[in-house]
Amino acid sequence: MSQLTTIVTVVLCITMIVAALMAIRGQSVPIAILAAGLVSLSASVVFLVVASPDVAMTEAAIGSGLTTFLLFFVLARVRGGEND
């Protein structure tokens, strides 16, 4: 396993953990949703590095694409209760 891919994986894993912490600690809900989208996005790149392209496509298309949009869509409808 070449050095480069190991470094890329480690960097991506660190960004994922930081983004996950932001997702639960975020100041406001939109930032939390964006952080969760970032977690899914970097997870799909890690799936590519771990030689599973099918899962990478699914995670990218469904995990970061549709889930993030669903969350923002409902958040727009439920704006009032955001900060309680």
Place this chain on the structure above:
Amino acid sequence: MAYVVMATGFCLILIGLYGSLSNRNLMRMIVAFTVADTGVNLVIVAVGYMSGRTAPILDAAVPVAEAAARIIDPVPQALVLTAIVIGVGVTALMLAYVYKLYEAKRTLDIGKFTELKW
């Protein structure tokens, strides 16, 4: 390599579970669950990984004869495909619930639905 990805997956699950159980806002709970689901998917794919092998696609690069020696374990990938779509199904359902709960009580704080035992 597999250890790094698996350790990250387990950290994501722990962060997701902590976030969903300790937050009072409904939307934050769902966001934390999405993170936990991504963590579970990472662990599953990490278990199927064998270093130095390639993706389970039979083409010019991986002819059928040497397939068994050169590909990683395809079964966890098939399981993760199902797990991701189930996670999205449940998330969509929970979001519809949040909309209706907000419509009923005009608040997203789970503590306000106190007529229940919990």
Place this chain on the structure above:
Amino acid sequence: MIKRFAILVMLLAVAAVFATLTLSYQPDAELNQTARYYAERTASEVGSANIVTAIVVTYRGLDTLGEVTVLFLASSIVGLLLARGRNAKLNPAKPLPASELLVTGSRLLTPLVMLLGVYVFVNGHLTPGGGFQGGSILASGVLLMLLADPLKHFSHHLISALESIAGLFYVAIGVLGIFLAGGFLDNRILPIGELGALFSAGAIPLIYSLIGLKVGAEFSSILANLSATEEL
């Protein structure tokens, strides 16, 4: 404060379990018996170049059938939940019209996104990708249309009709497998063809296209139901 402390203690226990799992885990050097069977037999038995697709559609077809039913359930229940409130309010507030950039952009992009979605699930058995990925790409195409024209009334009946027809065909192909080939959801009801051709791997392209249409229709119906709600 007590509740937070209790959660922390519980998660520490769970973290200990995960740590022992990670430490005691050794990646095995050779494929285990199930994976070895799939690696060697997929080309001859199922004829699909993408082994993961062969497992998802044929060997573990019942899982995928259950999987598609999970999405069917999710979209039905979301429809059930959100439909009740909708007929109460007859005149939805006029949402602000989408910007010029978005309308023209989506008019150009939507056909391309749909084409990509169809390509992904038609070639599911050759290249990475398949019904679920193609279906969600289709749904993001529909999503683009929803964003560009919020008031465009999506006929829910058309979407649920498409979803049900695709589902019925999928179950019919499954039952056909019992009579014509080895068992329920067996893909040898059509000729396997030679590895790598578009019309190879028996009924897998057909099944995965139906799944793609069904997943796309289900996600679109969830999005259409959500977009028809009012801002509270």
Place this chain on the structure above:
Amino acid sequence: MVSALYIIAVAMAAAFFLGLLKDDKRGLAFIVTLATLAFMSWVSAGWLWAFVANAAQPVEIFTAGAQPPFAINLRMGLAEAALTLLINLTGLLSAIYLKDTLLRLGHRAMAVLIIATMALCGIILTRDIFNLFVFFELTAIATGGLILLADENDNARALSAGFKYLIVSQVISVFLLLGILFAYHVTGTLNIDGMNGTQWALLNGGAIAFFMMFIAVIAELKPFPANGWALDIYESAHPAFSAIFSAASSAATIFALDKLLLVGGAD
């Protein structure tokens, strides 16, 4: 005897067919629902009669034309026949009892009811642990949907009970999925009978994997600490649904627990 696979195939075909009907044809949709549930009960009653009267042997049903450890197989034995009959009859009787609610809510609620009954039968029939997980998820989502059959006035309670139920079932499915996966890694197969052979639970990591699966399925049974939210579901949901939720799904979960004990090597 009609193969037990038709319980699952016909239920799904009927649920998808209901989506085709226009919204005003609710009477026809209700008739289709009753016919499907009656057919499912008839199939399992036929098997029960075959086992009781002329002592037939348990039957393995293979799917996808491959041997069990490499494809999913279902087993129809005396216990399975009796339990599926219980579940299908519960589904049928509660459909009759829910007649006015189902007609008010339309064909989607009927499709959810059919799929809930089918998923419970699936938990009992399947001999593959990941398939067990998929049917558990189907039951959890269908329960989340069926809770909404409650009448209009105390809607908020039903909704919050349903939401809490979905949260707990999400946490349970995280542990069940991890348990299944590490069990697969240690034994190399996903089939319950395949796992039963090797005393794998004592090997490296196997004990923890089995423990996680075991805890997840026990949590599905809603024992003491978790019964806070389960009580609210019983109170706020429609009585017919409480019948399904308590009798049928507990029976299915206990049987799944029994199968898991088989996996652990307790023969």
